[in-house]
Amino acid sequence: MKLSVRLSSALFLLISILSLVACGGGGSGKGGGNKGGSDGGPNTSAGGQTNPAFPTATPANVNGGYKGSLYVRYSDGLGRLDADTGIMEFLYNSHEIVWASKDGEILSTVSLDYYDGNFVRVYDSRGILQYTFKFNGSPTGVPKVSPDGKVIALGYNISRGSRGVALFSPNGTVIRDFVDDENGYLNGYDWTNAGNLILIQGNSFSEVDFGPDKDYASGEPVVFASTTGTPLNLELSPDETRLVFDRIADDGFRHIFVMSKDGSELQQVTATPGEAEYDPTWSPDGGAIAFRHGRDWLGCALGYVGGICYGSCPTLHAVAANTSMANVATGNPVFFVREVQDNTYYTMCAFGPPTWTETPALEPYESGTAMEGEGANRGLTGKLYYAFTQTDFLSLDLVTGVEQALNTIRSRYITNPHVRLNSDEVVFERASHQLPGLADNDQIIIQNFAAQEIASFYIEDDFTAAGPELSPDGKWVAVEWSPLSRNSPSDGPVVTLFDREGTFYNDSRFVNYGDYEWASDGSLLLSRFHRLYQTRALNVSDVTEIASFPATIFNIAVSPDNTRVAFSMANHLWVSDINGENLTQLTTSGGSEWNPEWSPDGRHIAFTHLKNGTDIHGAWVVPADAQRAYVGEAGKVPSSAASVRGGSGFIAVSGPLNWTE
Structure with a gap:
C-alpha cells in the first residue's frame, strides 16, 4: 500500500477557500x-x-x-x-x-x-x-x-x-x-x-x-x-x-x-x-x-x-x-x-x-469470540514477524512477549519482508536507490533465520518492485513489477513470477492488478479495484473472477483453509467468504486499518492500525468473527480489538505482518 500527500503552499489558494x-x-x-x-x-x-x-x-x-x-x-x-x-x-x-x-x-x-x-x-x-x-x-x-x-x-x-x-x-x-x-x-x-x-x-x-x-x-x-x-x-x-x-x-x-x-x-x-x-x-x-x-x-x-x-x-x-x-x-x-x-x-x-x-442504520458493534488466556497476548500463540524501520526485522513470541531482532536482515535496507508459510525463509526487496551503480535494478533476497542467504537476483529494467512473496512450495516469488519497457505508459503495475534464480516466468504477466496473495493450496489471488481473481495454473490464460465488492480493496489475505478473505476497504478491515458472500466490516476506528494477517488457526486476524493524529502504525489483533470492533479504548463501546504487546509494551511496525506457528 503506497500513500502520498501533496500540500499546497500557495497563499492565494488558501485565501480563496477561507469561507469554506x-x-x-x-x-x-x-x-x-x-x-x-x-x-x-x-x-x-x-x-x-x-x-x-x-x-x-x-x-x-x-x-x-x-x-x-x-x-x-x-x-x-x-x-x-x-x-x-x-x-x-x-x-x-x-x-x-x-x-x-x-x-x-x-x-x-x-x-x-x-x-x-x-x-x-x-x-x-x-x-x-x-x-x-x-x-x-x-x-x-x-x-x-x-x-x-x-x-x-x-x-x-x-x-x-x-x-x-x-x-x-x-x-x-x-x-x-x-x-x-x-x-x-x-x-x-x-x-x-x-x-x-x-x-x-x-x-x-x-x-x-x-x-x-x-x-x-x-x-x-x-x-x-x-x-x-x-x-x-x-x-x-x-x-x-x-x-x-x-x-x-x-x-x-x-x-x-x-x-x-x-x-x-x-x-x-x-x-x-x-x-x-x-x-x-x-x-x-x-x-x-x-x-x-x-x-x-x-x-x-x-x-x-x-x-x-x-x-x-x-x-x-x-x-x-x-x-x-x-x-x-x-x-x-x-x-x-x-x-x-x-x-x-x-x-x-x-x-x-x-x-x-440521525445515527445511520449500521451493523452493531460485536466483539466476537473473547480473547482470553494466559501469556502476554491474551492466550494467542505463534510468532509475528514484521519490519520496524528499513533496517530491523523482528520476531515476537506472542506467548512470552519477547521480541528478537533477526540479524539475517539487520543493517540491510528492506521493503515488505514476507515469511513463507511454515518455513524459516524470508524474502524481501532491496530498492534500487540503495544499490550503487544499479539505478534501475532492484534486488530480491531470500534468506533463512540462520544468517544464510539462500538465493538472490536482480530485477532489471525496473520502475518499481514491491512486496515480494514466496509461494507455499517455495518455487516462485511473486512481485509487483512495473518495468520501464512495459508496453504502454498507461499500463498499471504488473504482478509477475520469478523462480528462485530470477528467471522471469513469461506466462505470468498479470497487468493492472493492484494486490496479490498466495493461498495455501498454491493458487495466486489477485485484486483489481473492487474485484478479486484467482489463478491456479499461474498463467494469464487461467485467471477467474471469484468475487466483487462495493469498493476498491487492498492488502488481501486468505484464511489458512482458503475459505475466507480479509482486506482493507474504505480505510477499515472487512472479511468475507472467498466468493464475496457474507461481507462483514471487521474493524472501525478514528484512524485506519491495513495489512490483515490470519492466525495459523484462522480464528484471529492481526493488522496494522494508523492512529488518528499520528504517523505510527501499531500492531493489533481482533477475533475473525467480530463486527465493527472499535480499535482503541472507547468508553461506552465494547471492543475486542487488542494491541499486540511485546516486552516493552506497544509494538510499532512498518509494513505487513507475518503470523506463523
Missing part, C-alpha cells in the same frame, strides 16, 4: 491538543440571561446527552462522530468538505483541488463511494443531495464577484443554475423534506417548488422572509418550522441566528465578543445547534508541524437551540463537542462545516 475551510490544507490534533470541554462557570450568557446548561462530561454522558452523528472534516480527513459515545469513525482521507442526509445514510463531499479540478463524490453511510463527477468552478458550499436522490445542489463561484447554486444530476449534468441578480449574492441553500429548495439571496429567503413530479428544470424562487446582515450557511430545522444561519450582528462579527420559517421570532443564539461563530447545524431532535468557532486561521494553516496546530483552529461547539446571546469564550452554556479516545476527552477541530444527523 478556515484552516486551508492544514491539519490539527484535536484543537491543538486541548483535552476536555468547557463545562464550568456560571450558567449565564454574555448578556446576563440564564440559559439551559449542558451536564459535565462523563463516560455515560459525553456530549450533553445528545444523540446522533456529526459528520465533519477533522484532523485526519472526513469522519463520523457519535455524539452519545464520543466515538469518531474515520471515513475518508481527504481535503474535502462533507454533508450528510438527515438519516445519515447518504454522504456527499466536494474536493478543494485547484490543480486537478473539483469533484463531487457521493457515498453510503459506510463511506463507500456510489458515484462521482467533476465540475468547473470553486465551491462556496457543500453538495446537498435532494430527498429523492436525483439531484445535487451545490453553491459555487461562477466568476469573480458572482455566485450561483447549480443543480447537478448524478452524472454531472447541470439541470438548473440559479445565479446572482440585483437582489444580491446566493449565499445559502437547503432541501425541504418534500424536495423544495430553500435559497438565501442577499438578505432574502426564498423557496423553489418543483411541483409534484419534481421537474427540477422548472419552478422559480418565491421570497417568504428576510433579515439583515448578509445571512449565510442555511439549514432548515428537522420539523421544518425554523431556520438557522450565521449573519453579521451589530458587533460586526458573524454569529448564529434562529428564526421561524415565516421570518418572525428572530433570535441571536451566540454573541462571543470580538469573535465569530458560523456553519450551524441542527441536532436530529431540533433541541441543539452545533457550529464552528475559530480565529487565527492563517496561523493554523501555516503553522502545522508534527500533528500540532500552532494557532487556534476552528473548534466544534454546541448549544441548546433556545439559548440567546451565548458567549463561547466563557464556556457554559456552550460546550466543546468532544471525542473520546483512549478514555480521554478531546475537543474537536473542524476544518469544514459539520452536519448533525
Whole structure:
C-alpha cells in the first residue's frame, strides 16, 4: 500500500477557500491538543440571561446527552462522530468538505483541488463511494443531495464577484443554475423534506417548488422572509418550522441566528465578543445547534508541524437551540463537542462545516469470540514477524512477549519482508536507490533465520518492485513489477513470477492488478479495484473472477483453509467468504486499518492500525468473527480489538505482518 500527500503552499489558494475551510490544507490534533470541554462557570450568557446548561462530561454522558452523528472534516480527513459515545469513525482521507442526509445514510463531499479540478463524490453511510463527477468552478458550499436522490445542489463561484447554486444530476449534468441578480449574492441553500429548495439571496429567503413530479428544470424562487446582515450557511430545522444561519450582528462579527420559517421570532443564539461563530447545524431532535468557532486561521494553516496546530483552529461547539446571546469564550452554556479516545476527552477541530444527523442504520458493534488466556497476548500463540524501520526485522513470541531482532536482515535496507508459510525463509526487496551503480535494478533476497542467504537476483529494467512473496512450495516469488519497457505508459503495475534464480516466468504477466496473495493450496489471488481473481495454473490464460465488492480493496489475505478473505476497504478491515458472500466490516476506528494477517488457526486476524493524529502504525489483533470492533479504548463501546504487546509494551511496525506457528 503506497500513500502520498501533496500540500499546497500557495497563499492565494488558501485565501480563496477561507469561507469554506478556515484552516486551508492544514491539519490539527484535536484543537491543538486541548483535552476536555468547557463545562464550568456560571450558567449565564454574555448578556446576563440564564440559559439551559449542558451536564459535565462523563463516560455515560459525553456530549450533553445528545444523540446522533456529526459528520465533519477533522484532523485526519472526513469522519463520523457519535455524539452519545464520543466515538469518531474515520471515513475518508481527504481535503474535502462533507454533508450528510438527515438519516445519515447518504454522504456527499466536494474536493478543494485547484490543480486537478473539483469533484463531487457521493457515498453510503459506510463511506463507500456510489458515484462521482467533476465540475468547473470553486465551491462556496457543500453538495446537498435532494430527498429523492436525483439531484445535487451545490453553491459555487461562477466568476469573480458572482455566485450561483447549480443543480447537478448524478452524472454531472447541470439541470438548473440559479445565479446572482440585483437582489444580491446566493449565499445559502437547503432541501425541504418534500424536495423544495430553500435559497438565501442577499438578505432574502426564498423557496423553489418543483411541483409534484419534481421537474427540477422548472419552478422559480418565491421570497417568504428576510433579515439583515448578509445571512449565510442555511439549514432548515428537522420539523421544518425554523431556520438557522450565521449573519453579521451589530458587533460586526458573524454569529448564529434562529428564526421561524415565516421570518418572525428572530433570535441571536451566540454573541462571543470580538469573535465569530458560523456553519450551524441542527441536532436530529431540533433541541441543539452545533457550529464552528475559530480565529487565527492563517496561523493554523501555516503553522502545522508534527500533528500540532500552532494557532487556534476552528473548534466544534454546541448549544441548546433556545439559548440567546451565548458567549463561547466563557464556556457554559456552550460546550466543546468532544471525542473520546483512549478514555480521554478531546475537543474537536473542524476544518469544514459539520452536519448533525440521525445515527445511520449500521451493523452493531460485536466483539466476537473473547480473547482470553494466559501469556502476554491474551492466550494467542505463534510468532509475528514484521519490519520496524528499513533496517530491523523482528520476531515476537506472542506467548512470552519477547521480541528478537533477526540479524539475517539487520543493517540491510528492506521493503515488505514476507515469511513463507511454515518455513524459516524470508524474502524481501532491496530498492534500487540503495544499490550503487544499479539505478534501475532492484534486488530480491531470500534468506533463512540462520544468517544464510539462500538465493538472490536482480530485477532489471525496473520502475518499481514491491512486496515480494514466496509461494507455499517455495518455487516462485511473486512481485509487483512495473518495468520501464512495459508496453504502454498507461499500463498499471504488473504482478509477475520469478523462480528462485530470477528467471522471469513469461506466462505470468498479470497487468493492472493492484494486490496479490498466495493461498495455501498454491493458487495466486489477485485484486483489481473492487474485484478479486484467482489463478491456479499461474498463467494469464487461467485467471477467474471469484468475487466483487462495493469498493476498491487492498492488502488481501486468505484464511489458512482458503475459505475466507480479509482486506482493507474504505480505510477499515472487512472479511468475507472467498466468493464475496457474507461481507462483514471487521474493524472501525478514528484512524485506519491495513495489512490483515490470519492466525495459523484462522480464528484471529492481526493488522496494522494508523492512529488518528499520528504517523505510527501499531500492531493489533481482533477475533475473525467480530463486527465493527472499535480499535482503541472507547468508553461506552465494547471492543475486542487488542494491541499486540511485546516486552516493552506497544509494538510499532512498518509494513505487513507475518503470523506463523
